[in-house]
Every structure is written in structure tokens, then in C-alpha cells.
Amino acid sequence: MLFRDILGHQELKNQLLNTVINNRVSHAQMFLGVQGTEKLALAIAYAQFISCDNKQTYGPEADLIADSCGQCPSCIKYQKLAHPDLHFIFPVATTKTISNKPVSSMFLVQWREALLDSNYYLNINEWYEKIGIEKKQGKIGVDDANNIIKTLGLRSFESDYKVVIIWMPEKINIQAAPKLLKSLEEPPDKTLFLLVSENHDQILKTIISRVQLLKISTHDDSVIRNYLQHNFQLDDKRMDEIIHLSEGVFSNVFKQIDSNEITNVFFNHFREMMLFAYQNNFVKMREKSNEISNFGRDKLVLLMRYGMRITRMCMLYDVGNQSMVRSANEELDFVSKFSKFVNQNNAEAIYAILSEADYHIGRNVNTRIVLLDTMLQISIEIHKQK
Numbered sequence: 465m466l467f468r469d470i471l472g473h474q475e476l477k478n479q480l481l482n483t484v485i486n487n488r489v490s491h492a493q494m495f496l497g498v499q500g501t502e503k504l505a506l507a508i509a510y511a512q513f514i515s516c517d518n519k520q521t522y523g524p525e526a527d528l529i530a531d532s533c534g535q536c537p538s539c540i541k542y543q544k545l546a547h548p549d550l551h552f553i554f555p556v557a558t559t560k561t562i563s564n565k566p567v568s569s570m571f572l573v574q575w576r577e578a579l580l581d582s583n584y585y586l587n588i589n590e591w592y593e594k595i596g597i598e599k600k601q602g603k604i605g606v607d608d609a610n611n612i613i614k615t616l617g618l619r620s621f622e623s624d625y626k627v628v629i630i631w632m633p634e635k636i637n638i639q640a641a642p643k644l645l646k647s648l649e650e651p652p653d654k655t656l657f658l659l660v661s662e663n664h665d666q667i668l669k670t671i672i673s674r675v676q677l678l679k680i681s682t683h684d685d686s687v688i689r690n691y692l693q694h695n696f697q698l699d700d701k702r703m704d705e706i707i708h709l710s711e712g713v714f715s716n717v718f719k720q721i722d723s724n725e726i727t728n729v730f731f732n733h734f735r736e737m738m739l740f741a742y743q744n745n746f747v748k749m750r751e752k753s754n755e756i757s758n759f760g761r762d763k764l765v766l767l768m769r770y771g772m773r774i775t776r777m778c779m780l781y782d783v784g785n786q787s788m789v790r791s792a793n794e795e796l797d798f799v800s801k802f803s804k805f806v807n808q809n810n811a812e813a814i815y816a817i818l819s820e821a822d823y824h825i826g827r828n829v830n831t832r833i834v835l836l837d838t839m840l841q842i843s844i845e846i847h848k849q850k
């Protein structure tokens with residue numbers, strides 16, 4: 465997780481980055497925020513930055529003063545949530561397949577999937593559903609506490625720091641608490657505990673007293689409005705409705721936007737990408753890749769897939785198969801015009817370029833470079849056959 469892929473929280477991000485840059489990382493911190501806030505994403509981005517081998521710094525004039533590189537071996541492992549020095553503890557219970565002493569490490573595969581699929585917005589009910597324990601209460605028990613203490617006794621594998629992320633410390637049970645408290649109080653050298661929590665009142669006071677508290681707020685309406693204005697074409701009434709129902713939480717925004725609204729926004733971005741490629745205008749292509757590179761990976765993957773669909777439509781239009789062209793309005797207008805340049809001669813190659821971009825974006829390659837490269841390659845394909 466890169467800081468720049470997380471929506472909002474600019475001040476807090478820089479505050480966190482500063483602790484690393486100035487070597488003031490506190491060994492036990494709690495990211496506290498209501499359900500749907502970016503607390504888990506921020507905790508992971510923080511750990512990734514600490515571990516990154518090629519930290520990028522941008523100086524005080526930039527929105528973000530620094531970020532992880534996203535490309536070093538450590539970052540690549542972080543992006544898969546599979547770094548050997550990153551440990552997770554979260555609530556579990558017995559399941560159909562695990563009937564004895566369930567601990568977090570037995571659920572790592574599902575955990576990684578659930579986090580990546582939810583773009584780190586996972587909530588506790590979704591997690592219980594994922595591991596099939598909807599009807600039970602998950603807990604962080606003494607076996608997990610023993611496990612982590614044992615792990616922390618070992619040398620770190622690759623990083624200076626070992627990081628333990630405890631998701632939902634409100635579920636630490638009474639037997640596990642003393643052991644975890646001892647670790648929080650006297651942590652092994654170069655060990656960082658990041659607790660990620662929703663309910664301050666449900667956490668044992670003794671735990672709270674041992675951590676540095678970071679409050680993750682919900683977003684102001686203006687932040688959500690700004691995001692919607694940049695990414696979707698919505699009329700004022702619809703915009704107000706989404707903002708009102710979102711209650712300052714982006715995961716609520718995503719739930720409300722429907723697929724028609726998404727298609728609209730992708731159309732304009734993809735149209736511009738193709739236009740600048742056609743014009744072979746390097747400056748515009750670079751500007752465009754900078755503009756859309758902070759969309760977040762999920763959305764960029766959707767944009768690439770949208771582009772693949774349009775490429776197919778252009779080819780169908782070109783070969784006279786117009787009844788199969790499933791486009792309307794401005795999209796159809798674009799397809800009919802652009803099929804002169806994207807057609808049976810090069811559609812396959814352009815489809816492959818977009819498909820490769822889709823692959824790379826999903827795997828944490830620098831999105832800005834992937835997007836620029838994609839437009840340049842498409843430009844070559846368009847001009848090859850003119």
C-alpha cells in the first residue's frame with residue numbers, strides 16, 4: 465500500500481512520514497477510526513514505508529512529503545502482504561476445517577485475499593463471512609499471543625524492523641491480554657506494534673495506556689465532493705445525495721455509485737488517452753498519466769478493461785459488424801470515428817497493450833510509468849498502419 469493510493473488524510477500521512485524521516489517511530493501505536501475509514505490502509509502504508517529500500521522524498525512543497533517506492537523487493541512483498549517481517553493478528557474462531565486452537569497464521573491466505581479484494585476497507589462482518597464464522601464471535605486468544613511472542617524472539621529476516629499489525633484489538637481476550645501487554649511494554653528490539661481499532665470503549669484500558677493514539681477521522685463533505693467532481697459526472701442532486709448518505713466514509717461512496725456512472729467517467733479518460741496517442745503528443749500523454757495515476761489501482765484496472773472493451777467495439781465497427789457494437793451516445797460516436805485508427809489491422813495489438821497494463825497495474829508497478837508507456841505504445845500502433 466502506498467500512501468498516495470489512500471484517499472484523503474494528507475496531514476496525518478505527512479505526520480506519519482515525518483516520524484520515519486526524523487527517526488522518531490514510536491514502538492506501539494493505535495490507529496483508531498470508525499468502520500469504513502482508511503485506518504488499516506494507513507497502518508500498512510506506514511509499515512511498508514519503514515521497510516522500503518528506496519524511500520522517495522518529495523520535499524515540503526509537495527502534497528505528500530515522501531512515499532514508498534512501490535518497486536523494491538520489500539515493497540513488492542508488502543503489496544502482496546507477504547513480507548516475512550510483517551505479521552498480522554486478527555480475530556478468528558474454529559471453522560469447519562480448523563477445529564482446534566485456531567490462530568491468525570492459519571487464515572493468512574483468506575486474510576490477504578479479503579484485504580486486497582476490499583481495497584483494505586475490510587470490516588469485521590465481511591471478515592467473519594470470509595472465513596465462514598458468521599454466527600460466532602471471533603477472538604484474539606492466548607495461542608495467538610504465544611505465537612507472536614515466539615516469532616518476535618527470532619531474528620528479523622530482511623528488514624530492520626519487525627512489524628506486528630493487530631487488527632481489532634477489542635477482540636483480545638482476557639487470557640491473551642497479559643502476554644500481549646508485556647510485549648507492548650517491553651518490546652523486543654526493533655519491533656513495531658500497530659493496533660488498528662474501531663471501538664475505543666471496548667479495548668482494555670491497560671492496552672490503551674501503552675500505545676500512542678492516532679485518530680483516523682471521517683472525511684469532510686468537501687473532500688468527498690472534490691473526489692466525486694474529479695472522477696464522475698454527476699448532477700448536483702445526485703452528488704448531494706451520495707455525500708449525504710456516505711457519512712464521510714469512502715466505502716459508503718463506492719457502494720452507492722452505480723456502473724453507469726463509472727462507465728461515464730472512464731469514457732472521458734480513455735477518450736483523452738487515445739486522442740493524445742493519436743496526436744503523438746508526448747507532453748499531453750505525460751500530463752494525462754500524471755493526472756490519472758493517483759486514481760488507485762482498482763480503478764485504473766477498470767479503466768484498462770474499459771479501454772479493452774472500446775478497442776473491441778472499434779474493431780467490430782471497422783469490419784462492418786455494427787449490430788454487435790454495444791455502445792450508445794457519445795461512446796458510439798467515438799467508436800465510429802476512432803475505428804478509422806483502431807481497426808482490424810491493429811486492434812489486437814492495442815488490446816494486448818491494454819491487457820499488459822492491466823496486469824502490471826494490478827501488481828504494483830509504478831502506475832505513472834505504465835500509463836505513459838501504454839499511451840506511447842498505442843501511439844506507435846496507430847501510426848504504424850496509417
Ligand SMILES: [Zn+2]
Nearest residue numbers: 516533536539
Ligand atoms: Zn520500496
